[in-house]
Amino acid sequence: MDGLLSGKIAIITGAGSGLGRAASLIFARHGAFVAAVDIGEAGVVETVRLVEAEGHRASAHLCNVADEAAVDALVADVVRAQGRxxxxxxxxxxxxxxxPVKGMLGLVDTPTRELDRxxxxxxxGVLNGCRAAIRQFSAQGRDERGSGGVxxxxxxxxxxxxYGGVIYGATKGAVVSLTRTLAIEVAPLGIRINSVxxxxxxxxxxxMDPDGPNADRIREGMKRNNPLGNDGNPDDTANVALFLASDLSANVTGTNIPVDGGLSAGVSTRR
Ligand SMILES: NC(=O)c1ccc[n+]([C@@H]2O[C@H](COP(=O)([O-])OP(=O)(O)OC[C@H]3O[C@@H](n4cnc5c(N)ncnc54)[C@H](O)[C@@H]3O)[C@@H](O)[C@H]2O)c1
Structure with a gap:
């Protein structure tokens, strides 16, 4: 099939579940070969099965993204098999x-080992991936359309x-920040980097469990938080990731695009 990612080789981490699985399916439908990566075997094998069941191509890889050597080996394996x-x-x-009792823990109750984890x-994990990909992108050079890699x-x-806890928010704030800074650093190589x-x-x-007894209650809560009134569908985010991965966003780098129905835009007066 001709699609937005026709002929592209893509690595997707956290591909065994949720957003990573949704992105694997959507990228593959748009013509990418998907190297689906996860720390858990069953999920990533199932993702590859789902991609192949639709007639598209993917491979399953076990990797802990926090392990720099393992991430380097992952990129080398994918390049050896797919050429780039x-x-x-x-x-x-x-x-x-x-x-289980207190729900989301506040900062003072959160063990330091959680901060480290x-x-x-x-x-x-993001830095390890970026380093390994940038080395590979630099070695292979720009493609015929001038992209140095995405x-x-x-x-x-x-x-x-x-939103969502201090330590988690701090790590995601770091991803927002490194996305901007790294985009400037690697722009001369034609490499683009953006976040959803x-x-x-x-x-x-x-x-959470999308099939569990609390799923409807959680969905209703998400709809109430969201000015557009949508529940949180991973496909919506995966579609924005598709845009950022494709040449449609050829002049876009260093951005962090909310996919939240307007939640981060301000205070909703919706009842
Ligand atoms: N679900 C939400 O409400 C939400 C909201 C905002 C952002 N996010 C982000 O979306 C992304 C995907 O989350 P999701 O909702 O699909 O969660 P999920 O738990 O369904 O999927 C995450 C996957 O990442 C894998 N993973 C965890 N640690 C790993 C590691 N060290 N190495 C390799 N794989 C690892 C897990 O095994 C799992 O398959 C995450 O970056 C998360 O922070 C999620």
């Missing part, structure tokens, strides 16, 4: 697990406004 890399989508992240995955990150509206900033999405994140 065009797109890296840094989507994997973790959050502080809510306490979130920094390692949410910031370190990086998309998943940040969050928690990186733009106060989702609002709430009903995935397996933070102990």
């Amino acid at each position: 890399l065009d797109i890296l989508y840094n989507n994997a992240a973790v959050t502080v697990a809510p306490d 979130l920094q390692a995955v949410n910031i370190g 990086i998309v990150n998943t940040a969050s509206i928690a990186g733009l406004i106060g 900033c989702p609002g709430g999405m009903l995935t397996h994140y933070a102990g």
Whole structure:
């Protein structure tokens, strides 16, 4: 099929669930070969099965994005198998697990090891991916349309406004910031880097379960928070990631685009 990513080789992290799975399917439908990456085997194997069931191409890779050597080896494996890399989508992240009794923990109740874990995955994982991709992009040079390679990150509206816990928000604020700074650094190479900033999405994140007994209640809460009145559909964010990964956004770099129904735009008077 001819699509927005026809012939492109894309790595997508956190591809075993939620937004990463949605992006894997959408990128593949638009012609990309998707190297689907996750720390969990069952999810990423299922994502590849779903992509292939639609007649598209993908491969499954196990990798902890917080492990720099493992990320370097991942990029080398994909390039060895597919010949090049065009797109890296840094989507994997973790959050502080809510306490079963207290719910979301405040800063003083959150163990320091959680700060270390979130920094390692949410910031370190993005930096590891960016380094490995930029090295590969630099080695292979620009494509026939002048692109030096594309990086998309998943940040969050928690990186733009106060939302979702201090430590998580701090890590996502770092992704927003590094997206801007790195975009300037690598622009002379023709490499673009942008982020999507989702609002709430009903995935397996933070102990949620899209098929669980609380799913309808969570969806209703998301609709109430969202000025457009939508629930958090991962496909909406994956479609913006598709735009940022494609040549449609050839003159866009260093941006952090909210995909939140207007939640981060200001205070809603909606009842
Ligand atoms: N769900 C939301 O409400 C929401 C809101 C804003 C931003 N986000 C962001 O969206 C992205 C995707 O989250 P989701 O909602 O699809 O969550 P999810 O939990 O459904 O999927 C995340 C995937 O990342 C994988 N992962 C976790 N740690 C990893 C690691 N160290 N290495 C490799 N893979 C790892 C998990 O195994 C999982 O398959 C994350 O960056 C998250 O911060 C989510």
